[in-house]
Amino acid sequence: MTTGKWWQNVVMYQIYPRSFQDSNGDGVGDIPGIISRLDYLQQLGVGGIWLSPVYASPNDDNGYDISDYEAIMPEFGTMADMERLIAEAKARGIRIVMDLVVNHTSDEHRWFVEGRKAKDAPYHDFYVWRDPVEGQDVPNDLRSTFSGPAWTYDPTVGQYYLHLFSPKQPDLNWANPVVRHAVYDMMNFWIAKGIGGFRMDVIDLIGKEPDKMITGNGPKLHDYLQEMNRNTFGGKDLMTVGETWGATPENAKLFSDPARHELSMVFQFEHSGLDQQPGGEKWDLQPLAIPNLKRVLSKWQTTLGERGWNSLFWNNHDLPRIVSRWGNDQTYHDQSAKLFAILLHMMKGTPYIYQGEEIGMTNYPITDASEIDDIESLNLYNERVQAGYDPAGVIHSINVKGRDNARTPMQWDANDGAGFTTGKPWLHINPNHVQYNVASEVADADSVWATYQQLIALRKQNDLVVWGDYALLEDTADDVFAYYRTDQSHRWLVVANISAEPNAFTLMDQAERLIISNYADTALTGGERQLRPYEAFVVEVKA
Numbered sequence: 001m002t003t004g005k006w007w008q009n010v011v012m013y014q015i016y017p018r019s020f021q022d023s024n025g026d027g028v029g030d031i032p033g034i035i036s037r038l039d040y041l042q043q044l045g046v047g048g049i050w051l052s053p054v055y056a057s058p059n060d061d062n063g064y065d066i067s068d069y070e071a072i073m074p075e076f077g078t079m080a081d082m083e084r085l086i087a088e089a090k091a092r093g094i095r096i097v098m099d100l101v102v103n104h105t106s107d108e109h110r111w112f113v114e115g116r117k118a119k120d121a122p123y124h125d126f127y128v129w130r131d132p133v134e135g136q137d138v139p140n141d142l143r144s145t146f147s148g149p150a151w152t153y154d155p156t157v158g159q160y161y162l163h164l165f166s167p168k169q170p171d172l173n174w175a176n177p178v179v180r181h182a183v184y185d186m187m188n189f190w191i192a193k194g195i196g197g198f199r200m201d202v203i204d205l206i207g208k209e210p211d212k213m214i215t216g217n218g219p220k221l222h223d224y225l226q227e228m229n230r231n232t233f234g235g236k237d238l239m240t241v242g243e244t245w246g247a248t249p250e251n252a253k254l255f256s257d258p259a260r261h262e263l264s265m266v267f268q269f270e271h272s273g274l275d276q277q278p279g280g281e282k283w284d285l286q287p288l289a290i291p292n293l294k295r296v297l298s299k300w301q302t303t304l305g306e307r308g309w310n311s312l313f314w315n316n317h318d319l320p321r322i323v324s325r326w327g328n329d330q331t332y333h334d335q336s337a338k339l340f341a342i343l344l345h346m347m348k349g350t351p352y353i354y355q356g357e358e359i360g361m362t363n364y365p366i367t368d369a370s371e372i373d374d375i376e377s378l379n380l381y382n383e384r385v386q387a388g389y390d391p392a393g394v395i396h397s398i399n400v401k402g403r404d405n406a407r408t409p410m411q412w413d414a415n416d417g418a419g420f421t422t423g424k425p426w427l428h429i430n431p432n433h434v435q436y437n438v439a440s441e442v443a444d445a446d447s448v449w450a451t452y453q454q455l456i457a458l459r460k461q462n463d464l465v466v467w468g469d470y471a472l473l474e475d476t477a478d479d480v481f482a483y484y485r486t487d488q489s490h491r492w493l494v495v496a497n498i499s500a501e502p503n504a505f506t507l508m509d510q511a512e513r514l515i516i517s518n519y520a521d522t523a524l525t526g527g528e529r530q531l532r533p534y535e536a537f538v539v540e541v542k543a
């Protein structure tokens with residue numbers, strides 16, 4: 001029996017449409033391609049799709065720069081295709097959650113095209129403009145996430161406009177109520193089409209106060225979200241998830257406490273920053289210390305309580321592949337991919353699988369800057385090389401953290417084109433698709449894919465996975481991450497050795513039954529044992 005909201009009970013699957021499935025041989029994934037893979041997603045067992053943007057866009061940031069929110073990118077298909085996707089998914093028990101990118105539009109959006117004609121033009125106030133100041137290059141020191149200043153001068157208007165991302169992504173002026181209501185109208189347009197909800201891109205930036213150098217978590221942010229809730233999805237059975245890079249467990253409750261009527265949950269990135277030098281950028285690398293991972297994930301598990309809900313993820317279209325990042329994509333590829341799956345999917349919250357994660361897709365290192373596609377990595381490369389960094393070192397950082405790692409085409413089979421396309425793919429296909437692909441994974445009962453399928457089934461069949469309390473086992477080796485999930489009648493113990501080295505672990509409880517494991521012969525015996533490299537298992541123990 002399931003209780004709670006639908007989105008508390010499902011596993012979500014993120015699709016990056018450009019890289020998922022091409023249907024017409026132009027090398028670009030598309031909506032008919034997604035429809036052709038819905039049976040596959042149903043077989044995996046997911047209950048929702050987070051669809052990265054499919055709206056009209058000049059693709060400066062691959063669809064995160066939208067020129068028309070109510071039109072589909074022609075490369076991806078038509079509105080009729082989109083409606084068919086929503087209906088076909090629904091028929092398989094899968095809801096489509098749309099990416100909502102409303103911190104900014106494309107500079108090719110009609111609002112910006114009109115608004116940049118003159119200071120008093122209609123729509124001028126839809127964006128954030130500032131007059132030049134004598135003796136200053138830019139209004140202030142705000143920086144774009146994609147390198148360089150966050151202000152660009154427009155000679156026609158004679159003013160600077162704000163863009164926290166690329167100059168082709170001007171920030172909307174959320175202080176203007178007309179902007180806010182235009183966004184709500186657009187959201188209602190999509191709600192009327194029967195979607196399952198929204199994933200809200202960099203939503204914690206909409207309350208910004210640029211003159212005070214405030215970008216994230218501005219003073220008006222929560223007022224705006226409550227207003228949005230009232231005017232759009234509030235009271236409907238929809239899921240909303242906010243992308244919030246700066247979230248702490250304390251402010252996450254502000255977003256997701258049901259009593260506040262804002263969002264269902266947020267994407268919290270604290271764990272994702274643990275392999276970056278404190279005070280540095282994501283490119284400034286440091287090794288992950290497992291005790292930090294345990295501390296951070298456990299904090300999120302225990303502090304939201306009844307006033308919030310966790311998103312559980314390792315991967316998305318902005319992050320490197322987990323098996324390469326914190327696992328071992330060579331000797332222990334399958335073991336470590338399964339370990340990270342087990343560790344995350346047994347936690348409390350809504351798990352998100354990013355396309356290809358379920359078959360253990362890996363990073364795809366490049367050797368030369370000419371192979372970079374992503375705007376963030378390209379700008380970073382140019383900026384740092386100009387600043388005197390060693391180019392090889394910058395390429396190394398991009399290979400470890402760059403976003404193209406997540407965006408190489410989905411590996412469906414071992415053929416040329418990986419079953420993704422019959423044409424020339426828009427981005428290089430990882431040559432390891434001959435080894436790691438859906439066709440071989442689905443056929444193998446012992447594959448990474450089979451582990452994901454089993455984990456999803458376990459969540460569906462056991463209320464404990466959805467609702468049970470979480471408690472970390474403190475007294476373990478540094479690299480062993482072990483926790484209990486407990487409800488009125490059952491207790492499960494999850495054990496994961498996040499290391500290529502063996503580690504000792506003492507099973508103090510009376511083990512009753514093995515639930516899942518990533519080695520074939522995990523023993524139920526109590527007492528001390530040696531955990532093997534990347535060994536992970538779940539046992540039901542006496543409560």
Ligand code: GLC
Nearest residue numbers: 061064101165201202317318
């Ligand atoms: C979010 C998206 C990312 C995009 C950025 C600007 O972080 O996930 O892909 O580049 O917002 O829209």
Ligand code: CA
Nearest residue numbers: 022023028030
């Ligand atoms: Ca295509």
